[in-house]
Amino acid sequence: MKMHLINEKVTAIMKEIDFSGNVLVKRNNELLQHYSNGFSNRTHHTLNNEQTRFGIASGCKIFTAVAICQLVEKDQVTFESKLSDVLDMPFPHFDEGITIHHLLTHTAGIPDYFDEEVMKDFADLWVNQPMYLMRYGHNFLPLFQHEPMKLAVGERFHYNNAGYILLGLIVEQVSGKGFDEYVTEHVFKRAGMEQSGYFELDALPSNTALGYIDEEDGSWKSNIYSVPVKGGADGGAFVTVDDMHHFWQALMKFELLNPEMTQQLLTPYIHTDDDYDRFYGYGVWIDKRDDIISKYHVMGYDPGVSFHSAFYPESGVTSVVCSNKSEGAFDVFKELEKL
Template sequence: MESKVGEKFQYNNAGYILLGLIVEQISGFSFTDYIEEYIFKKAGMKNSGYYEFDALPKDTALGYIDLPNGRWKTNIYSLPVKGGSDGGAFVTADDMVSLWDALLNNLLLSQEYTRKLLTPFTQTKKLTGFYGYGIWIEKRNNSVVKYHIMGYDPGVSFHSAFYPNSLITTVICSNKSDGAYNIAREIEDELLLITH
C-alpha cells in the first residue's frame, strides 16, 4: 500500500484484476462471459469480444511492436492469450460509440449508478484531471468537459472520449503501442477550440 485510503490518487491495474474476481464470485460467470453478456450484448457491440490470439475473428487487426532496428513484430507473445478484467478486449470504433450511447442513456446501469460512475471521485496529478469509478474525467472552470477511457499495451493503444458540451464521441483504435494518443490529442485540441 502506497498511502492511506483517500490520501492520494494512484492508478493500479491490480485493482481491476481484483474487481474481476469479485464479478466472477457474485455472478457465477467468468469475467469475460459476464462482460460479453451484460455489457457488449446490451450495448449492441456486435463486433467486440474477448478473443484468444489463436482464434481471432475474420478482419481482426494484429498489434505490432516497433523494434529498435526498424523492423516490426506482432504482439501475440507480449500479451496474455486472452484478455481479462485488466484489459484485452477487442473492440471496433462503431461498437465503442454504441457503448457510450448505452451508458449515457442508462441502458447499462440505472440512472443513479450512471451518475455515480460519471462523478469525479478523486483528483489525479493533473490539475484538471479526475478519476471516477473506472473512468477518467476532465474538468475546466468547475465543469466536466470530457469523460474518457484508454488502454495501452505492447502493440496496441486505444483512446475514447465523450465531450458533454458538444455531445461528440471520439474513438481511436491503433495497432501500435503509441498510435492513439497523438491522434486523440489533435482531435481534442480542435474540439476544444470549437466549443470554447
Template sequence: MKTAPRKEETMEYRLDQAAEEGGFSGAAGADTGDGKVQTFAWGLADRSGERKNRPDTKFGIASGCKVFTAVAILRLVEEGKLSLESVLAECLDETFPNFDRNITVHQLLTHTSGVPDYFDEAIMDDFEELWKELPMYTIRSPADFLPLFRDSGMMFGPGERFHYNNAGYILLGLIVEQASGMRFTDYVEKHVFRPAGMKDSGYWPLDRLPSNTATGYIDEEDGTWRTNVYSLPVQGGSDGGAFTTVPDMHKFWDALLGRRLLREELTAKLLTRHAADEGGDGYGYGVWVDMEDGRAERIHVMGYDPGVSFHSAIYPASGAVFTAASNKSEGAYPMMEAFEGYLQSTEGNQ
C-alpha cells in the same frame, strides 16, 4: 449563406494529416455532436499479408476496457449483490494475508485502495518482463494473475491517495465472478456488449482471434518489427485486453449515456470525478474525468500495451464523441488531439 470549409479546415484533412505525420495505423470514429459517426482507417491490419485496416477492424484496447469492468460491478450493485462500500473480505473467498481488511469496492474502482500492483506503471516500463516469472500463455482468467501480487504488502492505506492500479481491477473481476456465479468475460458479454449492440467486441484469446482483427505490432529501433503475441496475456480480462471496433465503442457510449446499461444514479457515479493523480487528472469509475471550471470537459478511456494504443472520449458540453484504435504501441493520442483541434476551430466559427 455559409461557405463550404476549405479542405485544410475539414476534420478528415486534420485526421489525415495527424495520421501521416505520426505514421498512424488503425481506425478512428468521430461524432461532432450531431449523432452521426464518421469512420476512417489507415495502415495495415496484417503486415505480412498486406491486409489493410478498415473502419470496422477489431483492435485490442488494453486498459481501455476497465470501464466495462466498472459497468459490470455497478450492475451487480444495482442488483443488490454488492455495495460500493463492501469490503474485500465480504466479496471474495480468496485470502490476501498482507492486505488491509478495510479495502472497499469504491476504492478498487478509483485506484485508491493501496493494494500491491502486479505491474506498477509508475515504476515499471517493460510489460514483457512480467512473463519471465509467469508465462503469458498461462493467463486466461483473472485468478491466473493472483500469484503475481496476492502475497505482497500494501503500497499505502486504503483511501489515502490515487495510484493507478491494474491489480485492483483484477480483484474487481474476481468479485464479479463470485457475486454473479459467471465467468467475468461471460458476464460482460451478457450485461454490457449485448445490451449495447456491440456484436464485434469480445475477450478473445490471442491464439483464437476472429476474422477482421488487427495484429498488434512492436516496431524496433533498428527498423524491424515483431508481433505482440508473446508480449501480452493470452486472454484479456478485467484489467485490460478486450477487443472492440470503433463503431462498437461509439455504441457503448450511446448505451451508457442512454441509461441502457445502468440506471441514472450509478451512471452518474461512474462519470463523476472521485479521485485525482498528482498531476490533477481526475478519475471516476473506470474512466478519466478532465475538469474545466468545475465541469467535466472530457471523459475518456485509454489503453496502452505493446502493439496497442487506444483512446475514446466523450465531450459533455458538445455531445461529441471520438475514438482512435491502433495496432501500434503509440499513435492514438495525437489523433484525439487532432479531433479536439477541429472541435475548437468549429467553436470559434460559430
C-alpha cells in the same frame, strides 16, 4: 487508406506518424470523421477496414466498472462492501478496510502486478511467468496476492491493474458467471457491441488486428508474446470503433445503468494529476474546465496497442481512436480534439 471528412491537419499527423488503425468521430449519430489506415496483418498485407477489431488494453476498465455497478443496482454488493466479505480468497497482507469503492478508484493501496510507477516494459512480466498461461483472472493472483501493501488504504490515487483483476473476480463470485461471459451478456449485448469480446490471441476471430511493435532499426514484431493471451477485467478486450461509440451512447442513455447509478460511475471521486484538472470516477477519467465536466475518457496502452476514446457532454461528440501499434492514438486523438 480510407477517409471520410478528415481534416487536413489530422491527416498530416497520421501520415507523419504512419498511423495504423481506425478513427471515428460522431456527434450523437451524425458522422463527423472516419478513417482507416495500415495493416491488420502485415505479413499478409491485410488492410484495416471499418469493422476491424482492435485491442484496447486498459481502455476496457470501464466495462468492469459498469459490471460492478450493475451488481450494486441489484443489491448483490455495495460500494462499501469489504474485499474480504465478497471474495473467498486469502490476501494475508491486505488491509481489512479495502472496499469495492477503493478498488474502483485505484485508492486501495494494494501492490500491483505491473506497477507503472516503477516498471516500464509490460513485456518483462512474462520472462518468468509464461503469458500463454494468463487466460483467467485467478491466473494473475500469484503475482501480487501475498505481497505487502504499497500504500495505506485511501492514501492517494495509485493506478492499479491488480485492483481491477480483483473486481473481475468479484463479478465472477457474485454473478456465478465467468467475467467475460458476464460482460458479453450484460454490457456488450445490451450496448449493441456485436463485434466486441475478450478474444484469445491464439484463437482470434476474423477481421481482428494483430498488434505490432516497431523497433528503432526499422524491424517489427507482433505482440503475441508481450501481452496476456487473453484479456480480462483490467484490460485486453477487443472492440470496433463503431462498437465503442455504441457503448458511450448506451451509457449516456441509461441503457446499461439507471440514471442514479450512471451518475455514480461518472462522479469525479479523486484528483489524479497536479498539472491538470483531471479526476477519476469508476473506470473512467474525467476532465474539468472551469469546474464543469468537459470530457469523460478512457485510454489503453500495451505493446502493440494504443487507444483513446472520449465523450464530450457539452457537445454530444464521441471520439474513438484505435491503433494496433504501441504509439499513435494519443497524437491523433489530441489533433482531433483541437477541432
